[in-house]
Amino acid sequence: DSGVTQTPKHLITATGQRVTLRCSPRSGDLSVYWYQQSLDQGLQFLIQYYNGEERAKGNILERFSAQQFPDLHSELNLSSLELGDSALYFCASSLHDRDYEQYFGPGTRLTVT
């Protein structure tokens, strides 16, 4: 158990819908990262927050957005969902924004039908 929690574990929704994935980092960690894992693209970095502020952006679609709240939990919002958005979404956390070791949560499996 990494200490990072993600909810929900599974999510099934229809195309065009909007969902919110939630992540609670390890106690004391200030930095949160979101990754998408799909069969064809592998593990792709989406976005990083550090202490409430966006720190880095990767291959995140405009339909996707995220935020980190004052209590340091983070939410990833996915809207206008398409079949191709079906994937595992992982959240990871680290103590600071430049720590080399990231601790991954169990992931949320999103299925878009």
Place this chain on the structure above:
Amino acid sequence: GQQVMQIPQYQHVQEGEDFTTYCNSSTTLSNIQWYKQRPGGHPVFLIQLVKSGEVKKQKRLTFQFGEAKKNSSLHITATQTTDVGTYFCAVRDTGANSKLTFGKGITLSVRP
């Protein structure tokens, strides 16, 4: 950004055999990390290498960073069924953040 490649994507070994996999880049890497993801699980950090020619060992696992810092290897001695999973290499950004760029990974299966 820095890219890393892992080929092949799958490898099958007999329990007790040694296993080696490589992570390659066309450019010089500032660092390389290795992660393991068990089936149905999440990536777990194994190691980070930063120095040219660096070798680190964790029990039966040996990690090496190439002299030119363009490749890295993971060697498992006498594989066990507990070694099953996908092994990813990743490069950590050394700018103002720590985002990771992952290779596609190699999925190891071990025949008992």
